[in-house]
Amino acid sequence: MLELLILIFRNTFRQRLRTLLTVLGMAVAILAFCLLQTVVQAWYSGVSGASPNRLVSRNAVSLIMPLPVSYRQKIMQVPGVSQVTYANWFGGIYIDEKQFFPRMAVDSQSFFDLFPELIVSSDDLARFAKHRNACIAGRKIVEKYGWKIGDAITLTGNIYPGEWRFVLQGVYRGATRSVDETQFFFRWDYLDEMVKKTMPSEAGKVGWYIVQVANPAEAGAISHAIDSLFRNSWAETLTETEKAFQLGFVAMTEAILIAVRVVSYVVIGVILVILANTMAMTSRERMPEYATLKTLGFGNRFLTALIAGESVSIALLGGILGMSLSFPVAAVFSKELGTLLPIFHIELQTLAAGFAISIAIGLLSAVLPAWRAVRTRIAEALSHVG
Amino acid sequence: MIVRVESIHKSYRRGPQEIHVLRGINLGIEEGSFVALMGPSGSGKTTLLNLIAGLDRVDEGTLTVAGTDISRLGEIELAGWRAHHIGFIFQFYNLIPVLTALENVELPLLLRNLTRRERRERATLALDLVGLADRIKHYPGELSGGQQQRVAIARAIVTDPTLIVADEPTGDLDKKSAMEVLELLEQLNKELGKTIIMVTHDPRAAEKAGVIHHLDKGVLDIGRG
Numbered sequence: 001m002l003e004l005l006i007l008i009f010r011n012t013f014r015q016r017l018r019t020l021l022t023v024l025g026m027a028v029a030i031l032a033f034c035l036l037q038t039v040v041q042a043w044y045s046g047v048s049g050a051s052p053n054r055l056v057s058r059n060a061v062s063l064i065m066p067l068p069v070s071y072r073q074k075i076m077q078v079p080g081v082s083q084v085t086y087a088n089w090f091g092g093i094y095i096d097e098k099q100f101f102p103r104m105a106v107d108s109q110s111f112f113d114l115f116p117e118l119i120v121s122s123d124d125l126a127r128f129a130k131h132r133n134a135c136i137a138g139r140k141i142v143e144k145y146g147w148k149i150g151d152a153i154t155l156t157g158n159i160y161p162g163e164w165r166f167v168l169q170g171v172y173r174g175a176t177r178s179v180d181e182t183q184f185f186f187r188w189d190y191l192d193e194m195v196k197k198t199m200p201s202e203a204g205k206v207g208w209y210i211v212q213v214a215n216p217a218e219a220g221a222i223s224h225a226i227d228s229l230f231r232n233s234w235a236e237t238l239t240e241t242e243k244a245f246q247l248g249f250v251a252m253t254e255a256i257l258i259a260v261r262v263v264s265y266v267v268i269g270v271i272l273v274i275l276a277n278t279m280a281m282t283s284r285e286r287m288p289e290y291a292t293l294k295t296l297g298f299g300n301r302f303l304t305a306l307i308a309g310e311s312v313s314i315a316l317l318g319g320i321l322g323m324s325l326s327f328p329v330a331a332v333f334s335k336e337l338g339t340l341l342p343i344f345h346i347e348l349q350t351l352a353a354g355f356a357i358s359i360a361i362g363l364l365s366a367v368l369p370a371w372r373a374v375r376t377r378i379a380e381a382l383s384h385v386g
Numbered sequence: 387m388i389v390r391v392e393s394i395h396k397s398y399r400r401g402p403q404e405i406h407v408l409r410g411i412n413l414g415i416e417e418g419s420f421v422a423l424m425g426p427s428g429s430g431k432t433t434l435l436n437l438i439a440g441l442d443r444v445d446e447g448t449l450t451v452a453g454t455d456i457s458r459l460g461e462i463e464l465a466g467w468r469a470h471h472i473g474f475i476f477q478f479y480n481l482i483p484v485l486t487a488l489e490n491v492e493l494p495l496l497l498r499n500l501t502r503r504e505r506r507e508r509a510t511l512a513l514d515l516v517g518l519a520d521r522i523k524h525y526p527g528e529l530s531g532g533q534q535q536r537v538a539i540a541r542a543i544v545t546d547p548t549l550i551v552a553d554e555p556t557g558d559l560d561k562k563s564a565m566e567v568l569e570l571l572e573q574l575n576k577e578l579g580k581t582i583i584m585v586t587h588d589p590r591a592a593e594k595a596g597v598i599h600h601l602d603k604g605v606l607d608i609g610r611g
Contacts, residue, residue, distance in 0.1 A: 002502075003489075003492075003496055006489075007482075007484065007485070010484035010485070011484060014483075014484055288480060289480070289482055291480075292474075292476075292480040292482070293482075293493075294465065295439075295441060295468065295474050295480075296468070296469060296474070296493060296494045296497070296541075297465045297466060297468045297469025297470075297494065297497050298465070298496075298497065299462060299465050377442070378436075378441045378442070379433075379436045379441050379442045382441075382476065382480070
């Protein structure tokens, strides 16, 4: 066994330039795979972060259609509902349109109770409740813009026209790495107060409700009960789990995600062909050696292990290099993408997939050369020596 | 008889054409003899050697080596049989370039139930026997042709095989190295009693053998003993 490993190791580095180039090719392919998979995961970060005991109720016609704020009390009465909060998409522009981060008006009394993954200190929450124009922002954007508690932050409204001046009263951080720390929250009552003056017909309306249920197993029945409450009203609701709600957003860009996934697998396919070609060349050159080993009494399993071992070694070397490089490259990407894809880091499952793919590529690339080595007659292979 | 060849036929297919290489060969080889097989190119001498060594299969006839009818053995059995009974010496040495002389000689012993230390001792002894005790850590690329062939001879004898087969062992060597290799083979035959079958074109090489058989167009002319 040890001798087989020694032979595999020495064979791997026999054609150094060829091995180096193949390892680099493999590294680039696995790096690309890891990054593209991370893009897909970043896209799905909202889905994976969804809580099973939260439902989202929105206008059945469209998400951009509002719901009356009066629905809150009615939803609270539905059996199984333990808490209800609401939010409004604000939009707006900070400095210029490139400086994107989600901005939402939320209920200051209940919103953070329903999102325990957004960690805010009690002092910050107290100030948020006290000041009507208060806002709480995620750690990443606070660091990005160098904001400090008490700083004034002005947004230019596009859905809600005008200059909106907020004062930073708190910073939240995520309970885990997968929590988006680029969101910006301010008080819904402040928004409503301003809307009453400028757009009275839009006052008293919220974008969506977030409903906390005591038992996730009852989510379906509760959703049905909520929607039944408002059937045939002027603003019917559509209630679904938070996960389904987030998936609805992702579905809008599904074609892009499919394209990204396809590209990542095409990259793997290309490197498979390259490694298979390298191994085919290598085994063709070494056919007399394989014949010699067979002559000495080594069986087909030994030859197969020798060829597959070399192929897997090259694939794994490249794979591990690519996976190692994915961390610094992902960090650069994350910095450049900023708030566009706020959750952008290499997940353990991506590394596991990269590792498994490297081994699979190594094994698949060895199939044809090993088959040829096993099938070729000793006398025939030896006749080509010299 | 250590080798008994009875009415063997062998043919190959090259495209649509079937080439009869051996036509009803009969041959007996005594244990401890040194036999040379001579003949022009394409006469079938290497084919006969390959059949005796279990590298190829007969189409017809019986081939008994060391008491085993090898024409009846399956692939795996035949590989095991070769490992135990045959030592090979090739024209182009066929050493593994990434292994040292010692590791090359040790290679056939990996198929035996020996400890690493026992393998090393036997391989070192074999290399000492062929006069290369001071070259054990050298890779084939660092050795001359004659030295490489001596490593190949050490690899052939390290398992103490029943039969040593050599296919043009001096064909790629200069005159001096060729003579050294032939003297070594002669020594193995005379001093250690090894049975050797050697294919050669070279009449001077054949002279070292006690028996010379000529093959021509697949037919054997039994030579002097």
